[in-house]
Structure formats: C-alpha cells, structure tokens
Amino acid sequence: MALLEIKNISKSFQNNQALQNVSLTILPNKIYGLLGPNGAGKTTLIRNITQIFYPDSGEILFNGEKLQPKHSNQIGYMPEERGMYKKMKVGEQLIYFAKLRDFNTKQAEEKIDYWLQKLDIESWRNKNIEDLSKGMQQKVQFVATILHAPKLLILDEPFSGLDPIAAELIKNKIIELNQKGTTIIFSTHRMENIEEMCEDIFLINKGKIILDGNVQQIKQDFKQHLYKISLAENMQLNEKIQQSISIQKHENNELIIQLNQNQKPNDVLRILLDNNIELNSITEILPTVGEIFIQKVNSIK
Amino acid sequence: MRKVWYIIQREYLSRVRKRSFILLTLLLPVLVGVFTVVMVKIATSSGEKLQIAVLDESHLFQDKFRGLDVGETLRFDYLLDTTLSYEKLKKTYAEKYDAFLYIPKMDVAKNVEVTYYSSSELGTVTQTRIEKAISEERRKIVLENNKYDVEIIDQLDKDITLNKIINNEKKQGNSDISSLIGYLCGMLIYIFLIVYGAMVMRGVTEEKTNRIIEVLITSVKPFQLMIGKIVGIGAVGLTQFILWAIFTMIVQTGLQLVYGNELMALQSMNASSQAMQMSEAKQLAFNLTTSLADVDIPRIVFSFIFYFIFGYLFYAAQFAAVGAAVNEDTDAQSFMFPITIPIIISIVLMSVTIQQPSSNTAIWSSMVPFSSSIIMMARIPFHVAWWQQILSMFILVISSLGMIYVAAKIYRIGILTQGKKITFKEIGKWIFY
Numbered sequence: 029m030a031l032l033e034i035k036n037i038s039k040s041f042q043n044n045q046a047l048q049n050v051s052l053t054i055l056p057n058k059i060y061g062l063l064g065p066n067g068a069g070k071t072t073l074i075r076n077i078t079q080i081f082y083p084d085s086g087e088i089l090f091n092g093e094k095l096q097p098k099h100s101n102q103i104g105y106m107p108e109e110r111g112m113y114k115k116m117k118v119g120e121q122l123i124y125f126a127k128l129r130d131f132n133t134k135q136a137e138e139k140i141d142y143w144l145q146k147l148d149i150e151s152w153r154n155k156n157i158e159d160l161s162k163g164m165q166q167k168v169q170f171v172a173t174i175l176h177a178p179k180l181l182i183l184d185e186p187f188s189g190l191d192p193i194a195a196e197l198i199k200n201k202i203i204e205l206n207q208k209g210t211t212i213i214f215s216t217h218r219m220e221n222i223e224e225m226c227e228d229i230f231l232i233n234k235g236k237i238i239l240d241g242n243v244q245q246i247k248q249d250f251k252q253h254l255y256k257i258s259l260a261e262n263m264q265l266n267e268k269i270q271q272s273i274s275i276q277k278h279e280n281n282e283l284i285i286q287l288n289q290n291q292k293p294n295d296v297l298r299i300l301l302d303n304n305i306e307l308n309s310i311t312e313i314l315p316t317v318g319e320i321f322i323q324k325v326n327s328i329k
Numbered sequence: 330m331r332k333v334w335y336i337i338q339r340e341y342l343s344r345v346r347k348r349s350f351i352l353l354t355l356l357l358p359v360l361v362g363v364f365t366v367v368m369v370k371i372a373t374s375s376g377e378k379l380q381i382a383v384l385d386e387s388h389l390f391q392d393k394f395r396g397l398d399v400g401e402t403l404r405f406d407y408l409l410d411t412t413l414s415y416e417k418l419k420k421t422y423a424e425k426y427d428a429f430l431y432i433p434k435m436d437v438a439k440n441v442e443v444t445y446y447s448s449s450e451l452g453t454v455t456q457t458r459i460e461k462a463i464s465e466e467r468r469k470i471v472l473e474n475n476k477y478d479v480e481i482i483d484q485l486d487k488d489i490t491l492n493k494i495i496n497n498e499k500k501q502g503n504s505d506i507s508s509l510i511g512y513l514c515g516m517l518i519y520i521f522l523i524v525y526g527a528m529v530m531r532g533v534t535e536e537k538t539n540r541i542i543e544v545l546i547t548s549v550k551p552f553q554l555m556i557g558k559i560v561g562i563g564a565v566g567l568t569q570f571i572l573w574a575i576f577t578m579i580v581q582t583g584l585q586l587v588y589g590n591e592l593m594a595l596q597s598m599n600a601s602s603q604a605m606q607m608s609e610a611k612q613l614a615f616n617l618t619t620s621l622a623d624v625d626i627p628r629i630v631f632s633f634i635f636y637f638i639f640g641y642l643f644y645a646a647q648f649a650a651v652g653a654a655v656n657e658d659t660d661a662q663s664f665m666f667p668i669t670i671p672i673i674i675s676i677v678l679m680s681v682t683i684q685q686p687s688s689n690t691a692i693w694s695s696m697v698p699f700s701s702s703i704i705m706m707a708r709i710p711f712h713v714a715w716w717q718q719i720l721s722m723f724i725l726v727i728s729s730l731g732m733i734y735v736a737a738k739i740y741r742i743g744i745l746t747q748g749k750k751i752t753f754k755e756i757g758k759w760i761f762y
Contacts, residue, residue, distance in 0.1 A: 078547050080745055100547045111541035116343060127335045128548040172544065 029092055031056040031180060031211050032077065037086030039072055046072040048235045049086070054180070054213065059206050061226035061243075062215040063317070065325055069235040070215050071108070074182055077213075078105045090180075101129055104178035108185045108215075110169045114158040118149075118168050121157065122175065129176040136175075143171045147197065162189040170198055174205065181205065183214040187221060199225065219318035229317065233325050247314040250323070253287040254313040255296070260306035272299055284313065333553045333560075340532070340561025345568060354569055358576035362584055369588050379455065382418065382426040383407045386434040393466045403455060405430075430459065437467045438474070507710035508683045514633050515679045515707035517570070518640055522672055522702070525566040525641060526648040530661060532558055533652030533744070542744050551741040555653075556733070559645045563638065570637075625712070632709050635722060640702025642729040644668065646736035653743035654751045664751075675700035679707045686711035696721050698728035735760055 032054035039047040046069045054060060064070045075081045077088065079100055088095040090102070113121055119140065126136035144150045147167050157165055166189055174181060186202070187195045203225065206212055216222065222229060222243070229246065231239035239246065259281040273296055277284040285296060293310065300307060315323075344350055383394055383405055394405035406426070408418075418429060428447035435441060443463060445451055472479050533555075536542045545554060651664040678700060682691040686708045695705035695717070705713070705721045742759040743751070 075543075075745075078543075080543060080546050097550075103547060105544065105547050107540050107543040109540040111536075111539050111544045113343070113535075113541060114539070115347075116339075124335065124339050125544065125548075128332055128545065169544075 029056075030054060030089070031091060032095075033089040033092075034073075034077075035087050035089070037076060037083035037088065039076060039081060039083050046235050047076070047083070050232070050235070050237055051086075052230060052237065052240065054211060056179075056211050057206070057209055058211055058228060059202075059226050060211075060213045061222040061229040061317075062213055062232065063217075063222065063229055063321055064215075064232035068232045070232055071184070072235075073232065074105070074184060074213075074215065077180075077182060078103060101176060102179045104173040104176065104181045106169055106173040106181075106183045106186060108188070110162075110165055112157045112165060112169060112172075115156055117154050117156055118144075118160070119153040122168070122172055125172045126175050131176070139175050140171070143175065146201070147171060163191055163194050166190055167194065167198070170201070174201075174210075177210075179209075179211060181210050181212045183212065185216050185218075186214060187216065187218060219316060219321070222317050231321060231324055233328055238328060239320070239324055243317065246320060247317075250315045250320045251312070252315065253291075255285050255287070255293060255310055256313050257283040257285060257296075257300070257310045258308040259283065260308055263305070265305070266303065269299060269303055269305075281308075332549050333557045336549070336554060336557025337561040337564065340558050341564050341568075344528075344562065344565045350565070350569070354572045355576065357573055358580045361577060362580035365581075365584055366588065379403050379428065379452075380426045381405050381428045381430055383430045383432070384418065385432040387432070389437065389470060390432060390463060390466055393462050403458075432463070438471050441467055507686075510629060510710040511683050511686070511707035512679070514629070514709070515676070515682075515703045518633075518637055518703050518706055519672060519676050519679075521566050521570070521637060522640060522644045523669065525562055526644045526668070527665075528565075529559055529562050529645045530648040530652035530665070532562065533649050533740070534655060534657075534661065537653060537744050537747075538657065546745070551744060552737045554744075555646075555649050555737055555740045559642065559649055559733075563641050563645065566641065567637070629709055632718065633706060636702040636706050636725070639722070639725045639729045643698055643702070643725065643732050644672065646729070646732040650736035650739035650743065650756075653740040654746075654756055655743075656747070656751070660751070671699035672703070675703040679703055682707045686713070692717065696724055698725045698732075701725050 030053045034052040036049045036051050062070055076083050090099045122140045123136045149167055228242055230237055262281045274286045276286050394407055398404050431444040469479055647668045655661045678694045682704050694700040695708050701721045738760050739756055
C-alpha cells in the first residue's frame with residue numbers, strides 16, 4: 029500500500045495557480061527525488077504534505093487515511109531555509125522540538141544523545157546556534173528533523189552549505205534511515221545527488237507533474253542511442269566509415285556516435301572491426317537526470 | 330495544552346535567562362539607589378566637619394542655632410563675646426572654625442542681611458537650615474513686637490481641611506497622593522504595553538523570517554504558538570515588575586538605614602525649597618500619611634495586576650498579528666503605527682483624567698478597551714465607583730478575547746505568507762478567510 033497518495037490536488041494563491049491537479053504515489057521504503065525549476069511548485073507541494081497548507085481541491089492520503097494533523101508526528105520536514113532559534117543552545121533547542129513532538133524529557137535526551145554522537149557533534153550541545161557555522165547548523169537541523177523517527181522524511185536541499193565530508197555523512201545517514209524503513213522525499217537542484225540516491229523522481233513544472241517514474245527507466249526512455257567508443261590510438265577515420273556511422277564527436281582517441289534507427293551497437297562494432305580499427309572500450313551514454321530535466325522543461329516552454 | 334505550556338516555558342526562560350534581562354532587572358533599582366545616594370551626597374556635600382561660629386551682635390538669635398547641629402558634621406558655636414570683629418575672629422579662631430556667620434544689629438522688621446564668611450562653598454542643606462532658623466525667629470520677634478498673638482497667626486497659616494464624602498464614605502487628605510499613584514500606575518502600564526508588545530512582535534517576526542515556523546507548524550497549531558508566545562512574554566514582564574518592586578524596596582530600605590539622617594535632611598530641604606514653612610511642611614507630611622492610609626491599597630494592587638494582564642493581552646494580540654503579517658522589521662513600523670496611536674492617546678488622556686477623574690472624557694476612556702487599562706488605572710486611586718470598574722473590566726476581558734480571536738486569524742495566515750508585500754486590505758481578507 030502506498031505510504032502517501034496525492035490525488036488531484038490543486039492550490040492557488042491569489043492569481044497564481046501553484047499546483048494544478050497534481051497526483052503522486054509514494055511507496056514505502058523508497059527514496060524519491062522532487063525536481064523542478066525555481067517557482068515550479070515544489071515547496072507548495074511539500075507544504076501541502078506537511079499540512080502547512082491545505083489543498084483547495086483534491087485529497088492526500090497517508091497510509092490509506094485522509095491526511096490529518098495527527099499524522100504530522102510521522103512526518104519529518106527540513107525546510108530549505110533553516111529554522112532554528114539563534115540564541116538557543118543546541119541541546120535545549122532539540123529538547124524543545126522533541127517535546128513539541130510529544131516526547132518526554134528523558135526520551136528526548138536519549139534520542140538527542142544518540143544522534144549527536146552519530147553525527148559527531150556532541151561537543152556543540154551547549155553552544156548557541158548563532159555561534160555555529162551554516163553547515164554546522166544544518167547538521168543540528170537534520171537531527172531536529174529526524175529525532176522523532178518519522179516514517180516519511182521530506183528534505184529540502186539537505187546538502188546546501190555542507191562541506192563534502194559533512195555532506196557524505198548526512199547522505200549516509202539518509203541512506204541508513206531509508207534502509208531501516210524510512211521513506212524519503214528530497215528536493216534538490218543537485219543532480220548528482222539525485223542520480224546517486226533516488227530510485228524514483230518527480231519532475232514538476234508550472235504546478236504540474238511533467239515526468240515521474242523510475243530513474244533508470246526514464247533514462248532509457250530519454251536515451252538518444254549515443255555510445256562512447258575509445259580507440260586504441262588516435263587516428264583519422266576514413267570516409268567510408270564516416271558515412272556509415274553518425275559520428276557526433278571525435279576528439280583524440282574518443283568517438284561519440286549515435287546509432288541510426290536500424291543500427292545495433294554490434295553493427296557499429298562490425299564496421300569498425302572490418303576496417304581494422306582497434307578498440308579499447310565501448311559504453312552506452314545515457315542522459316543524465318540534469319539533461320532530461322533541461323530537455324523536458326524547455327520542451328514545455 | 331501541554332504543548333502551549335512548553336512554548337510558554339521556552340518563551341519565558343529564553344528571555345529571563347538573557348544577560349540583558351538580568352542586568353536590567355538588577356541594574357534599575359541599583360541605579361535608582363545610586364541616584365538617591367548621589368543626590369544626598371551632593372545636597373549634604375559640605376563635606377567633612379563644618380564648624381561655624383555665629384556672631385550675633387543683637388543677641389536676638391541666641392539659642393536658635395542649637396537645634397541645627399547635625400552630629401559631628403555640622404556644628405554651630407554661638408559666640409557670646411560680640412565685641413570681636415571679623416578680622417580679629419579670623420586670627421583668633423582660624424584654626425577652630427571653618428566659617429563665620431555674621432548677624433549684624435538690625436531692624437528685623439525690615440531687610441535682614443546675614444553674612445557667611447568661609448573659604449569654601451556652603452552646602453544647600455546647611456544654607457536652608459540657617460535661613461530657616463533665622464527667618465522663623467525673625468517672624469516671631471516681629472509678630473511679638475507688634476503685639477500679635479503668634480499662636481493665632483500660626484493657626485491662620487495652616488491650610489484649611491477639605492473633607493470629602495464620597496458615596497457616604499469620608500475621605501480625608503488631598504488629591505496629591507491619588508494623582509501620584511494614578512500617574513505612576515498608568516505610566517507603568519503604558520511602558521509595559523509598548524515594551525513587551527514590541528517584544529511579542531519581534532519574537533513572531535523572528536520565527537517567521539527564520540522559517541522556524543515551518544518546522545514548528547508540523548507539530549503545533551498556529552494558535553498554540555501565538556498564545557504561548559503572548560503568555561510567555563507577558564510572564565517575563567510581570568516577573569520584571571515584581572523583581573523591580575522587590576529590589577527597589579530592598580535598596581530603599583537599605584539606604585534608609587545607612588543614610589537615614591541625610592535623607593531626612595534632603596526631604597526637609599525639598600520642602601523648604603518650595604518656599605514652605607516648617608508648619609506647612611509638617612502639614613503636608615501629615616496629609617500625605619493620612620491620605621496614604623486612606624488609599625485603598627489592596628484594590629489598587631488588584632486592579633493594577635488585572636489591567637496589566639488584560640491590557641497586555643489586548644495589545645499583545647495586535648502586536649502578534651502585525652509580527653506575523655510583516656516580512657521584515659522595517660515593514661513593521663508602518664503597521665505598528667495604528668496600534669501605538671491609541672496607546673499614546675491614552676497617555677495624553679491620562680493627564681486630563683488625573684486633573685478631572687470624574688469627567689465624561691475620563692469615564693468614557695476608562696471604558697473603551699483601547700485606553701481603559703491606562704485610564705482606569707489612573708482613576709482608581711480617586712475612588713471610582715465599583716460598577717464603573719467592573720463594567721470596564723468586563724469590556725476589557727471580552728475585547729481581549731475578541732482581539733486574540735481576530736489576531737489568531739491574521740497570525741495563522743500571515744505567519745506562513747512569505748515574500749509578499751502585505752496591505753491592510755489583504756489582512757482584512759485574512760480575518761474573514
């Protein structure tokens with residue numbers, strides 16, 4: 029059963045329709061990427077899920093039930109712009125957030141100890157938030173978001189401002205949480221994170237979902253039959269070859285070729301081999317999520 | 330409900346623990362204390378011991394200086410040998426006396442000129458004492474010389490007593506003390522409304538601009554958050570006032586113990602500087618104490634706490650709504666204007682009220698919730714009829730609740746509205762959303 033089912037929701041602000049008939053199904057235990065250009069409606073969608081807003085029409089189901097305030101304890105949300113009290117100590121702040129999530133002080137302390145240790149930030153416990161760097165605040169915010177062990181974790185740009193080591197640490201924690209059964213939706217403009225972590229993506233533009241599905245499947249759907257061939261030596265190809273193979277690029281000993289409709293990779297290999305051209309490797313070039321993003325968004329304009 | 334309690338706790342503790350709060354709370358009474366001490370010191374700063382020789386050629390003021398000595402610091406020596414000239418005295422007694430007071434032979438009914446010779450300045454307190462001693466004695470002598478009965482004249486000098494019977498209760502004394510208490514209470518409430526109202530507003534705006542609200546809103550309702558903030562900050566204000574009251578009392582009691590004599594001297598100086606004669610000063614002191622006894626202290630304390638709390642709720646709700654509606658502190662100024670205007674008008678009305686506590690203006694403005702917390706508080710020391718006060722309290726409670734209801738509607742939407750420039754029209758829509 030779907031953890032979260034969004035059925036035809038629409039939301040508008042004054043004259044601006046932020047979401048139009050958006051439908052999504054979030055299955056448990058997966059990592060989803062939410063993509064879209066700035067102002068596409070990502071944050072509005074997230075805010076509908078976190079019940080900051082309610083949709084004008086349509087409905088959202090959580091675990092088969094209509095989404096209600098009681099579900100908010102099963103959802104963790106880390107907004108893009110960090111929200112912490114600047115003049116509060118890390119420990120006190122985390123306890124406060126935990127208590128508002130119905131933890132008692134002892135439970136909260138235990139959880140906080142565990143996570144601060146895990147993220148290696150125990151020594152900051154008595155520091156004021158404003159004395160921490162942006163990346164350090166981010167880690168604290170992350171702890172605040174996952175403290176109540178939510179079933180659904182929504183992260184908006186979780187890696188912004190983090191150094192590579194901290195980003196790796198957080199990334200591993202996210203994957204770890206996912207392995208333990210947390211469903212994750214994360215919204216980011218960093219395509220490499222999407223490629224690395226997400227099984228499924230949603231692409232949203234102008235308030236509509238314009239693409240969704242499995243990352244590998246989407247790549248296959250959008251592939252342009254490009255292959256990269258690495259030659260054993262830097263050489264000029266004769267005209268006959270150039271006529272039978274569509275060469276997109278030839279630089280040093282690397283070729284990028286596009287198959288035509290009836291060609292298979294083997295056909296290309298055969299032509300090359302027949303011409304006594306020695307190869308080192310051949311690889312299929314699949315489009316990156318970033319390329320698909322740009323292509324898809326531009327095609328709609 | 331538990332969550333509201335946590336929010337109140339956080340709002341309260343995070344402010345009470347701030348260094349600025351602790352400093353301000355401790356410092357103000359200390360500053361008042363220091364100020365008093367400095368005033369006393371300056372006023373009585375003839376400094377070390379002052380020995381004054383009095384040379385009275387006419388012997389009219391013999392014995393009149395005896396009562397003026399202040400311990401070791403001020404001592405008068407009345408010289409019986411009046412044949413000595415100042416020059417001679419200076420030589421003979423230079424080591425023994427710091428100053429000479431020369432009272433020549435004269436017609437006391439006319440100009441009295443007395444000369445004080447010294448190498449250093451004369452302190453105001455001492456000067457007042459000397460002037461008073463001579464002037465009182467002179468008055469007596471002149472009256473006696475003209476065959477007036479001094480006692481009758483003294484009697485005539487006293488103020489008449491105006492007995493007031495209000496609602497069949499006899500009220501003694503004058504209105505001075507009532508004015509003072511009324512003014513003080515109104516002023517305190519005014520300061521509290523402005524300072525703590527603005528604090529509520531800043532707190533709300535902080536949560537909005539820092540996006541803390543987006544994290545919080547997933548676990549608490551906007552209304553809980555607003556109420557928690559208003560109550561928490563109100564408790565901070567109450568704590569501050571109570572601590573100020575306690576510390577000020579401690580400091581003043583301490584000063585009374587250490588500087589008792591000087592404080593007394595200072596008070597009598599003040600009295601005389603208002604060109605009051607001893608008998609009048611005594612009369613005033615008597616009036617003050619009797620009318621203080623006449624002041625209904627429990628009622629004032631109760632009313633103060635009541636108007637303090639509900640006046641605050643009424644205005645803090647508005648400040649919270651503004652804090653939620655605006656995007657930056659700078660925007661806040663223009664929206665704060667309509668809130669602060671009634672508070673400032675109330676303060677203007679308060680001075681009218683204190684002069685005419687039963688005027689129509691005073692009665693009406695003590696009913697209207699926008700001004701009642703300040704104006705009614707200023708009227709209460711003048712014995713307001715209970716029905717008026719109860720009506721005013723009732724209106725204020727209802728209006729506060731109404732204001733919280735309206736503010737919650739604005740708050741709920743405003744706190745999550747980012748980036749847009751907000752207009753009054755827009756806010757109006759939110760209320761009816």
